[in-house]
Amino acid sequence: MGKIPKSEHNDRRELIHLLHDIQEKHGYIPPEAIFVIARKLRITESEIYGVLTFYKGFSLTPRGKHLVTICMGTACHVRGAPRILDEFSRRLNIEPGKTTEDKQFTLETVNCVGACALGPIAITDGKYQGQLKTTDVAKLVDGIRDGDAEGS
Amino acid sequence: MSKLNVSSLDSLRNKILKKRKKDKTIVTICGGTGCHAYGCMELAEAFKAEVRARKLTNRVEVRTTGCHGFCERGPIVVIQPQEIFYQRVKGSDIDEIFDLTILQNKLVDRLLYVDSASGEKIVEEKNVPFYKLQKRIIFGNNGFIDPTDIEDYIALDGYRALAKVLEGMTPEDVIAEIEKAGLRGRGGAGFPTGKKWEICRGYKADQKYIICNADEGDPGAYMDRSLLEGNPHSVIEGMIIGAYAIGATEGYIYVRMEYPLAVKNITQALEDARRMGLLGDSILGSKFSLDIHVFKGAGAFVSGEETSLMASIEGRRAFPRQKPPFPAEQGLWGKPTNINNVETWANVPVILSKGAAWFGKIGTRKSKGTKIFSLVGKINNTGLVEVPMGMTLREIIFDIGGGIKDGKKFKAVQTGGPSGGCIPADMLDSPIDFDTLNKAGSMMGSGGMIVMDEDTCMVDVARYFLHFTQEESCGKCVPCRIGNRQLVDILTRITKGEGKAEDLKTLRSLASTIKSGSLCGLGQTAPNPVLTTMRYFEDEYIAHIEKQSCPALVCKDLIVYFIEPDKCVGCLLCIKSCPVDAISGERREVHVIDQELCIKCGACLDVCPAKVGAVSKYTGKKKTAVLKKSVKREKP
Known part of the structure; x- marks a missing residue:
C-alpha cells in the first residue's frame, strides 16, 4: 500500500x-x-x-469492481425497495453486504440517500437509478456486464 | 481579496449588486442532490454551451443554485427575473427555451406546471401551490444562491447579522434576543436554543467548542443536507454568532458521509469565509476569533446523538455516555460545548437581522418560527417544504403535497424517523408543533414526514424501523441491544403469519423496558414505531396474528399473486417478465402462476397493463383458496 x-x-x-x-x-x-x-x-x-x-463506512475486505447500493430509507421502503433488493440479491446470487465470487459486484444497502422523490433507488457505480421496478434490475445488471464486455 | 471588516462588508455588497446587471437573463438550475440524480449538472453544462454557441454571454447567465425543494418535478429550471418556472426539463428542451423564452420572452407551455385541481398552467414559481402555502424564511434563498459563490450570499444581505452582532451587541444581548424569539432546537427534542447557549456561556473554561450536528440520519429526512448544500453560509453565519454568544473559539460541522455534495459545498464555503476574514482571527476586524472544521462521519446512526457525536470527533467509537454532565459543562475533550442542528443554526442570522419580535409572530405560542419538513413516500409532490409551526398535517399533505399518489387513500404519516411514530388519519387536523407531536406518541425529529397509503402495512413499517434501530444500536445498553432484537424477531414472526396471541402483550412490556433502561435517545425512543402502530392500528396486528392475513397486501409470506382468468388477455408480458419462469400460457390464452415457483417479486403486477389489470394479490382465506387451486407449471 x-x-x-x-x-x-x-x-x-x-x-x-x-x-x-x-x-x-x-x-x-x-x-x-x-x-x-x-x-x-x-x-x-x-x-x-x-x-x-x-462504523459502516469502513471495510476490511476489498469490494467488487462494481458497487450496487440500494437505498433502504423509509420513503423507498414504502415504495417497494425490499423487492428491488431481493431481486438484485437473487440476480447476483449474493446476500446484501457481500461481493460476488468473481469480484465483479458488491451489493450494499444504505439507510437513506435523501433523493426520496426518485424512490425506490439503486446507485450503480455512483449513478442514481430512480423509480425502479423489479423488472429493471435485470437490465441494470446486464447493462453493467455489457459495458465491461465492450470495454475489454 | 483583502480581509473584510464591518464597513467594507457593506461596500462589497453594494459593489456586487452594482456589478450584477439588472437586464441580464439568469437561468437558474436546481443543483440539489435530487436534481443531480435527474442529471441537472449535464443540463447546466448544455445550457452554458448553448449560451456560448449563441454568443449571448453578455445577456444570459447560467447558475446552478441550491435545492428548490420541489424534488418531484426535477430538474427544475427557473428563468430570472421573470421567475418563470420550468419543470422536468430535458436537454432537448434547451433550444426552445432559448428561442422562445430567452429571446422572445414567450413561454414554453409544455414545461409549465399544471395545477392538478384547476387544470391551469402556472408560470411563476411562487404561484405554484406547492410553494404558495409555504413560508420559506430559512429555505427560500436556496433558489437564488450559487452555494459555491460567497458573493451570492453577501448580495442577499449575508453576514449582515454577524456584522450587526460584532458591531454593537454583547454576547448577553445575543442570547437574550434568541431567547426572546423563542427558538427551539430543530434537531428533534425542541430544547430552547437561547437557554442552551446561556448555560454553556455560564461555564468558565480556557476553551469552548461549538458543533453543528449535520449527521442527519433519519431515513426520509434531508432538509439539513439541502441547507448545507444549498446555503452553507447561512449555517456558518449562525455558528459564528452562536460561538460569539457562548465564547467558543473552535467549531466543528459533523456531516454524514452519505452526503458528499454537502461535504464539498460546506468545505468550500468555510474556505471562502476564512479567505474573506469572516472566519479565523479577528473576524470582521473585531476582537472575536473562531475557526470551524468539517468532520466527515463514518456511517453510524447513533453518532447523531450528541455525546456519541463528540466521541466520534475524538476518534473513538460513537458510544453515548451518561448525562449529566451535559455537553454545555463537559463536552468535546471535556470542555464546555454547544451542539445545535443545521436548521437551528440557519435560523440564527434570520432572527438577528429581522428581530425576535418579527420571528415570534410566526408559529404557535410554544413553538415559534417555521419548520422544514421533507414530505416523502406515497405523496404526489415529494419535496422539502417550510411551513409555519402550527400548520395542520392536512394542509401540508393535501394542499402543499397535492395528496396521495395514484388516488389512493391516506393511512398514516410517520414523523420523527426511527424515534418517532405513525399518526393516523383522524389526527390530520391537528396542528404540527413540538408538543402536539409528542402527545400523539411521535415526535418532531429532524422533520421527516413519510406519507403512507392504504398499500402500506403498519406491522411491516414497525418491523422496518425496529430492524433499523436494532442494526444501529451501538450495543452499550443491554435493553437496547437485546430488547430491540427481540422486538424485531417478534415482529418478523408476525409478518410471516407465525404470530402468537400473547405477542402484543410481550411487545408492550419489552418496549417499556427498553425505553426506561437505555442511556441515550436511540434506545429511549426505539420502541415508538411499535407502540404507535399498536396504538392506532391494532386491528392490523390482530389480522396478521389471528387470520394470517396482511390487509395491506404487503407481507410476502401472507400473500399470493393471482392472474384473474376473466381479465387476462393473454399478452405474454408477465410471462416474459417473470424472473423465475413461474407463469405459463400461450398468446391469447389465460396465463397461470405456479404458486410453488412464484417468489412474489411483483414483476407481473408491475407489467400487466393498467387497463387490463389482471394481476391481483390475495391474503387470508382468499389466499388459501388460490393455493388450493394452484396447478404446477407445465414444462414447455
Whole structure:
C-alpha cells in the first residue's frame, strides 16, 4: 500500500480522517495499514480495529469492481425497495453486504440517500437509478456486464 | 481579496449588486442532490454551451443554485427575473427555451406546471401551490444562491447579522434576543436554543467548542443536507454568532458521509469565509476569533446523538455516555460545548437581522418560527417544504403535497424517523408543533414526514424501523441491544403469519423496558414505531396474528399473486417478465402462476397493463383458496 497521508496532529483525533483517506484510496482498509496507523498515532491496533469495525463506512475486505447500493430509507421502503433488493440479491446470487465470487459486484444497502422523490433507488457505480421496478434490475445488471464486455 | 471588516462588508455588497446587471437573463438550475440524480449538472453544462454557441454571454447567465425543494418535478429550471418556472426539463428542451423564452420572452407551455385541481398552467414559481402555502424564511434563498459563490450570499444581505452582532451587541444581548424569539432546537427534542447557549456561556473554561450536528440520519429526512448544500453560509453565519454568544473559539460541522455534495459545498464555503476574514482571527476586524472544521462521519446512526457525536470527533467509537454532565459543562475533550442542528443554526442570522419580535409572530405560542419538513413516500409532490409551526398535517399533505399518489387513500404519516411514530388519519387536523407531536406518541425529529397509503402495512413499517434501530444500536445498553432484537424477531414472526396471541402483550412490556433502561435517545425512543402502530392500528396486528392475513397486501409470506382468468388477455408480458419462469400460457390464452415457483417479486403486477389489470394479490382465506387451486407449471 502507499504512504499514509500527512496529518495535522499525530494522535487519535486523526484516526477517522486517516481511515477515510485509506478507504477511499484502496476501497478497503488493508491490514498492514492498521499497523502503520497505530505507530503513527500512538494507539493500539486493537483500538483501531474497534473503531473501524464500529462504523459502516469502513471495510476490511476489498469490494467488487462494481458497487450496487440500494437505498433502504423509509420513503423507498414504502415504495417497494425490499423487492428491488431481493431481486438484485437473487440476480447476483449474493446476500446484501457481500461481493460476488468473481469480484465483479458488491451489493450494499444504505439507510437513506435523501433523493426520496426518485424512490425506490439503486446507485450503480455512483449513478442514481430512480423509480425502479423489479423488472429493471435485470437490465441494470446486464447493462453493467455489457459495458465491461465492450470495454475489454 | 483583502480581509473584510464591518464597513467594507457593506461596500462589497453594494459593489456586487452594482456589478450584477439588472437586464441580464439568469437561468437558474436546481443543483440539489435530487436534481443531480435527474442529471441537472449535464443540463447546466448544455445550457452554458448553448449560451456560448449563441454568443449571448453578455445577456444570459447560467447558475446552478441550491435545492428548490420541489424534488418531484426535477430538474427544475427557473428563468430570472421573470421567475418563470420550468419543470422536468430535458436537454432537448434547451433550444426552445432559448428561442422562445430567452429571446422572445414567450413561454414554453409544455414545461409549465399544471395545477392538478384547476387544470391551469402556472408560470411563476411562487404561484405554484406547492410553494404558495409555504413560508420559506430559512429555505427560500436556496433558489437564488450559487452555494459555491460567497458573493451570492453577501448580495442577499449575508453576514449582515454577524456584522450587526460584532458591531454593537454583547454576547448577553445575543442570547437574550434568541431567547426572546423563542427558538427551539430543530434537531428533534425542541430544547430552547437561547437557554442552551446561556448555560454553556455560564461555564468558565480556557476553551469552548461549538458543533453543528449535520449527521442527519433519519431515513426520509434531508432538509439539513439541502441547507448545507444549498446555503452553507447561512449555517456558518449562525455558528459564528452562536460561538460569539457562548465564547467558543473552535467549531466543528459533523456531516454524514452519505452526503458528499454537502461535504464539498460546506468545505468550500468555510474556505471562502476564512479567505474573506469572516472566519479565523479577528473576524470582521473585531476582537472575536473562531475557526470551524468539517468532520466527515463514518456511517453510524447513533453518532447523531450528541455525546456519541463528540466521541466520534475524538476518534473513538460513537458510544453515548451518561448525562449529566451535559455537553454545555463537559463536552468535546471535556470542555464546555454547544451542539445545535443545521436548521437551528440557519435560523440564527434570520432572527438577528429581522428581530425576535418579527420571528415570534410566526408559529404557535410554544413553538415559534417555521419548520422544514421533507414530505416523502406515497405523496404526489415529494419535496422539502417550510411551513409555519402550527400548520395542520392536512394542509401540508393535501394542499402543499397535492395528496396521495395514484388516488389512493391516506393511512398514516410517520414523523420523527426511527424515534418517532405513525399518526393516523383522524389526527390530520391537528396542528404540527413540538408538543402536539409528542402527545400523539411521535415526535418532531429532524422533520421527516413519510406519507403512507392504504398499500402500506403498519406491522411491516414497525418491523422496518425496529430492524433499523436494532442494526444501529451501538450495543452499550443491554435493553437496547437485546430488547430491540427481540422486538424485531417478534415482529418478523408476525409478518410471516407465525404470530402468537400473547405477542402484543410481550411487545408492550419489552418496549417499556427498553425505553426506561437505555442511556441515550436511540434506545429511549426505539420502541415508538411499535407502540404507535399498536396504538392506532391494532386491528392490523390482530389480522396478521389471528387470520394470517396482511390487509395491506404487503407481507410476502401472507400473500399470493393471482392472474384473474376473466381479465387476462393473454399478452405474454408477465410471462416474459417473470424472473423465475413461474407463469405459463400461450398468446391469447389465460396465463397461470405456479404458486410453488412464484417468489412474489411483483414483476407481473408491475407489467400487466393498467387497463387490463389482471394481476391481483390475495391474503387470508382468499389466499388459501388460490393455493388450493394452484396447478404446477407445465414444462414447455
